[in-house]
Amino acid sequence: MKPHRVCVFFDTPVITQRKKEDPTYKVKRERMGDALRRQFPLTGSVLKSLAVPVVQVPGVEADDMIASYTKASLESGFNVIVVSNDSDFFQLVQSNASPTVSLYKFRTRWLMGQDEVLQLIGGTSPRLHPDLRALRGDQWGKTPGLPGGISKELAVELLETAGGLLPLLESLDNVQDEALRNRLHASTDMLKRSYRASKLDDSLALPIPLQDFAMGRVNQAGLALLLTDPTLVKTHALEV
Numbered sequence: 001m002k003p004h005r006v007c008v009f010f011d012t013p014v015i016t017q018r019k020k021e022d023p024t025y026k027v028k029r030e031r032m033g034d035a036l037r038r039q040f041p042l043t044g045s046v047l048k049s050l051a052v053p054v055v056q057v058p059g060v061e062a063d064d065m066i067a068s069y070t071k072a073s074l075e076s077g078f079n080v081i082v083v084s085n086d087s088d089f090f091q092l093v094q095s096n097a098s099p100t101v102s103l104y105k106f107r108t109r110w111l112m113g114q115d116e117v118l119q120l121i122g123g124t125s126p127r128l129h130p131d132l133r134a135l136r137g138d139q140w141g142k143t144p145g146l147p148g149g150i151s152k153e154l155a156v157e158l159l160e161t162a163g164g165l166l167p168l169l170e171s172l173d174n175v176q177d178e179a180l181r182n183r184l185h186a187s188t189d190m191l192k193r194s195y196r197a198s199k200l201d202d203s204l205a206l207p208i209p210l211q212d213f214a215m216g217r218v219n220q221a222g223l224a225l226l227l228t229d230p231t232l233v234k235t236h237a238l239e240v
Contacts, residue, residue, distance in 0.1 A: 005213035007053040009062035050219040068199035090129040093117045130198035131165035143194035165195050168228045
């Protein structure tokens with residue numbers, strides 16, 4: 001596998017639109033340790049010294065920039081590999097059509113295509129992962145799920161029949177189970193907020209042209225040396 005383009009994405013400390021809309025967004029997530037936090041500026045400096053493109057937009061989550069660049073790359077005919085352990089990117093994965101999007105989980109060295117994502121999320125389309133998570137909740141506290149709970153099988157059935165969470169909430173009269181229908185109706189606003197928290201925005205303007213991600217611009221020899229000898233990070237940072 002020989003990549004043609006590469007880019008690294010970072011969040012910023014500036015409050016995001018999701019947090020403005022929902023102050024509870026990611027409130028249960030464990031705070032990043034100071035030792036790790038201090039490494040991000042250093043890492044960014046090293047990457048720039050090696051001419052590795054870095055995208056970091058104040059107030060915009062890196063996940064949304066990745067989704068937007070993924071969409072643009074697909075439209076340009078490029079296959080995409082997103083390198084992350086974050087399940088938010090399940091919704092981008094597509095390997096049953098060309099071009100493709102795969103997710104590489106570096107901790108386990110697992111390259112996930114559409115079939116692998118389907119196994120993990122319960123057999124529904126990866127694009128419906130935000131919808132499913134909004135209905136069922138997640139362990140990280142990003143989405144609480146429907147009060148009273150709902151089985152994965154029933155959630156998948158409802159979402160696939162309606163075509164997604166938002167269409168489901170707009171057609172609750174079609175839900176036969178009265179108790180479930182009432183719970184969905186009472187929780188509509190919360191479920192929509194949960195969906196917006198999980199659904200990535202792939203419509204953002206691109207601050208750096210795609211062609212600037214070309215591997216030919218990167219100091220590949222320096223990058224390879226850095227990966228084999230991480231102690232060089234400090235030296236590279238001082239040279240910036």
